[in-house]
Amino acid sequence: MLPDKEDGDGSGGAGGQIMSPKGEDPSVSLFREYLRLRTVHPEPDYDGALRFLDRIAVELGLPIKKIEVCPGKVVTILTWQGTNPNLKSVLLNSHTDVVPVFQEHWIHDAFSAFKDAEGNIYGRGSQDMKCVTIQYIQAVRRLKAEGQKFLRTLHLTFVPDEEVGGEKGMETFVKHPEFQKLNIGFALDEGLANPGNAFTVFYGERNVWWITIRCPGSPGHGSRFVENTAAEKLRRIINSFLDFREKEKHRLNTSQCFTLGDVATVNLTMVKGGVAYNVIPAEMDASFDLRIPPTVNLQEFEKMIQGWCKEAGDDVTYDFAQKHMNQNMTSTQESDPWWNAFSQTCKEMDMTLQKEIFPAATDSRFIRAVGIPAIGFSPMNHTPILLHDHNEYLNERVFLKGIDVYNKLIPALANRVS
Numbered sequence: 001m002l003p004d005k006e007d008g009d010g011s012g013g014a015g016g017q018i019m020s021p022k023g024e025d026p027s028v029s030l031f032r033e034y035l036r037l038r039t040v041h042p043e044p045d046y047d048g049a050l051r052f053l054d055r056i057a058v059e060l061g062l063p064i065k066k067i068e069v070c071p072g073k074v075v076t077i078l079t080w081q082g083t084n085p086n087l088k089s090v091l092l093n094s095h096t097d098v099v100p101v102f103q104e105h106w107i108h109d110a111f112s113a114f115k116d117a118e119g120n121i122y123g124r125g126s127q128d129m130k131c132v133t134i135q136y137i138q139a140v141r142r143l144k145a146e147g148q149k150f151l152r153t154l155h156l157t158f159v160p161d162e163e164v165g166g167e168k169g170m171e172t173f174v175k176h177p178e179f180q181k182l183n184i185g186f187a188l189d190e191g192l193a194n195p196g197n198a199f200t201v202f203y204g205e206r207n208v209w210w211i212t213i214r215c216p217g218s219p220g221h222g223s224r225f226v227e228n229t230a231a232e233k234l235r236r237i238i239n240s241f242l243d244f245r246e247k248e249k250h251r252l253n254t255s256q257c258f259t260l261g262d263v264a265t266v267n268l269t270m271v272k273g274g275v276a277y278n279v280i281p282a283e284m285d286a287s288f289d290l291r292i293p294p295t296v297n298l299q300e301f302e303k304m305i306q307g308w309c310k311e312a313g314d315d316v317t318y319d320f321a322q323k324h325m326n327q328n329m330t331s332t333q334e335s336d337p338w339w340n341a342f343s344q345t346c347k348e349m350d351m352t353l354q355k356e357i358f359p360a361a362t363d364s365r366f367i368r369a370v371g372i373p374a375i376g377f378s379p380m381n382h383t384p385i386l387l388h389d390h391n392e393y394l395n396e397r398v399f400l401k402g403i404d405v406y407n408k409l410i411p412a413l414a415n416r417v418s
């Protein structure tokens with residue numbers, strides 16, 4: 001890691017009060033300040049994030065509500081009431097937590113928000129998704145300063161624990177009475193960067209299945225040809241899953257219109273069993289991480305797995321650690337009024353949209369599961385996808401352009417008439 005001395009604008013120092021460096025856009029300074037908050041797992045500084053959001057609420061002049069959905073896990077809500085609060089509201093959602101870092105692989109401290117000469121801002125969360133949080137806030141700040149008023153109520157939610165599955169964050173929050181009260185009609189949540197000129201938007205997610213296949217077998221001495229061993233069954237199971245994996249990989253690589261979200265991925269992630277070199281074990285288990293596109297019939301998919309188990313042996317069984325079954329997708333038909341407002345506004349800004357299924361999981365899946373349309377969108381084009389990676393960064397010009405995007409999108413959505 002470099003000592004970060006070249007960041008001579010006075011804002012790169014760790015700790016203490018952050019001053020806006022000379023000539024830097026205040027939105028960039030706020031973004032960098034937020035990046036320095038260590039909301040990193042396993043012990044995210046959620047208190048720091050709450051203090052930050054308290055201050056933002058005061059600055060924006062918006063009421064703030066905090067809902068402790070689980071012990072120590074607070075969802076913060078800022079609300080800008082519309083002129084017709086009976087209409088369905090618009091939600092701008094972001095998560096406050098970030099994934100851990102391996103500092104030794106970073107060229108700058110992952111929590112210093114170092115900005116290089118090209119304007120690239122390095123920091124964990126610079127893409128996922130502290131950028132979007134500050135873009136929402138700064139767009140709202142600008143719209144308020146312009147004296148704008150909207151028909152529909154706008155809610156900004158800031159949720160914990162997305163990066164550890166959302167169970168103690170959004171998954172619980174969507175079942176909370178305070179969530180119902182928000183009366184949400186449409187939600188924006190995180191997406192991914194796009195290395196090209198287009199902006200990627202996500203209208204659905206793959207379903208996560210975590211499965212363990214249990215292969216019992218006859219035990220015995222390691223010197224003999226014991227029949228019906230656990231290892232033989234395990235081998236058949238692994239072959240079935242990994243043959244399917246190859247087929248899906250081939251499908252992805254041979255179709256130009258497919259992205260990762262359009263095929264199933266299968267990965268063998270854990271193998272367990274055995275006690276000693278000379279003892280044939282009574283059971284061996286294999287665990288797989290499966291991600292299944294929302295267009296796949298999940299009942300048929302499970303039948304396929306049952307078939308593989310039966311082929312491996314009559315006593316082979318399986319159980320799920322995770323089995324997500326909701327396949328709600330958000331309409332991207334031009335006849336859909338929410339999508340129409342979103343896509344037309346992007347068109348007016350000459351933005352090209354690339355519609356995709358999100359390859360991994362975000363909090364959008366919980367929002368869609370309760371029947372609310374949600375679009376995953378982080379306005380970052382000409383940017384390599386670096387979420388969860390070393391040296392995650394975002395260029396300040398791309399970041400600032402994103403505020404302009406929300407500055408147009410928010411009124412289009414919040415003023416939608418019917």
Ligand SMILES: [Zn+2]
Binds near residue numbers: 095128129162190
């Ligand atoms: Zn994220």
